Amino acid sequence: MSPKYSFIIPIYNEEETILEMYRRMSAVMDRMDGAVELILINDGSRDRSIHLLRDLHDQDSRVCYLSLARNFGHQIAVTAGLNFARGQVVVILDADLQDPPELIPDMVEKWKQGYQVVYAQRTQRRQEGWFKRFTAYSFYRLLKQLADVDIPTDTGDFCLLDRQVVEVLNAMPERNRYIRGLRSWIGFRQTAIRFERDPRFAGEVKYTFRKSLALAINGLVSFSTVPLRISTYVGLLAAIASILMALLVLYWRIFVPNSPLTGFTMVLMAIFFLGAVQLVSIGILGEYIGRIYEEVKGRPLYTLAEVGGFIRQQTKV
Numbered sequence: 001m002s003p004k005y006s007f008i009i010p011i012y013n014e015e016e017t018i019l020e021m022y023r024r025m026s027a028v029m030d031r032m033d034g035a036v037e038l039i040l041i042n043d044g045s046r047d048r049s050i051h052l053l054r055d056l057h058d059q060d061s062r063v064c065y066l067s068l069a070r071n072f073g074h075q076i077a078v079t080a081g082l083n084f085a086r087g088q089v090v091v092i093l094d095a096d097l098q099d100p101p102e103l104i105p106d107m108v109e110k111w112k113q114g115y116q117v118v119y120a121q122r123t124q125r126r127q128e129g130w131f132k133r134f135t136a137y138s139f140y141r142l143l144k145q146l147a148d149v150d151i152p153t154d155t156g157d158f159c160l161l162d163r164q165v166v167e168v169l170n171a172m173p174e175r176n177r178y179i180r181g182l183r184s185w186i187g188f189r190q191t192a193i194r195f196e197r198d199p200r201f202a203g204e205v206k207y208t209f210r211k212s213l214a215l216a217i218n219g220l221v222s223f224s225t226v227p228l229r230i231s232t233y234v235g236l237l238a239a240i241a242s243i244l245m246a247l248l249v250l251y252w253r254i255f256v257p258n259s260p261l262t263g264f265t266m267v268l269m270a271i272f273f274l275g276a277v278q279l280v281s282i283g284i285l286g287e288y289i290g291r292i293y294e295e296v297k298g299r300p301l302y303t304l305a306e307v308g309g310f311i312r313q314q315t316k317v
């Protein structure tokens with residue numbers, strides 16, 4: 001019998017949070033009106049996380065786990081969970097209890113009202129540094145300006161998805177997965193539920209600055225071609241500026257006896273400026289071409305080292 005509710009939680013070095021997370025999740029799961037499964041995805045943790053997952057699975061038949069063969073990143077770990085989830089309703093949460101499980105019944109309530117996507121929107125981030133809050137705040141607003149789809153601001157991956165939506169997501173072959181973007185892109189009836197984001201229960205943030213930056217660039221590049229157009233615009237501006245400069249230089253050369261064209265200052269400035277513009281443009285192009293290359297290679301999204309608790313084990317990844 002397949003469960004009605006699936007809960008997906010990616011785990012990367014979360015030995016300090018897993019037991020508390022399980023305690024709070026099982027309190028919520030006990031109150032659900034149907035069979036549940038808790039899918040924990042070990043994203044190549046280096047600590048004792050995988051042992052804890054095995055133990056939980058032994059104790060509680062509702063707990064299933066997947067273990068990726070290395071660290072593939074949060075978005076891919078969630079994708080693996082979505083591939084294996086069997087419930088009619090799937091909820092994605094973080095392991096560190098920043099996404100309070102107690103909100104799930106409210107989300108399910110919205111689902112019962114007919115919404116197929118219920119995403120949680122942060123009204124406040126408690127106890128996160130000003131740098132993180134500032135960069136996140138700016139990024140989500142920039143993304144909203146640039147993206148082709150309307151990606152709601154201040155939403156993370158904490159959401160409820162209907163089976164129909166999960167099927168659509170699973171059918172999407174793309175490798176550079178920015179789940180909160182894909183979730184907006186697919187459409188269906190969506191609604192938000194507001195919440196205050198709690199501080200991390202224990203342990204350190206697993207999203208290093210580098211990972212967050214990579215995720216942000218991925219979000220922008222996957223959902224907008226505006227950066228490509230920026231180089232075109234800058235190029236056009238530079239072309240206009242160069243015509244004006246050429247006229248000015250000719251004027252100076254012909255009509256001004258002691259022209260200010262002495263020294264290399266101007267030449268050097270022009271070279272550096274145009275060099276920088278060109279390098280940035282090539283970089284932007286590279287971001288897109290690199291992604292084309294990733295897609296074309298067609299490698300599987302992840303490799304699985306271990307699976308626990310799925311009776312009908314899927315081989316397709």
Ligand code: UDP
Pocket residue numbers: 009010011012013014043071072073074077093094095096098200204205206207
């Ligand atoms: N995570 C993961 N793989 C990674 C990084 C993070 O599966 O490479 C998981 C992590 O265990 C947690 C969630 O993604 O469940 C969110 O990570 P974190 O709390 O560190 O980031 P935040 O979203 O709070 O900045």
Ligand code: MG
Pocket residue numbers: 094096098200205
């Ligand atoms: Mg967190």
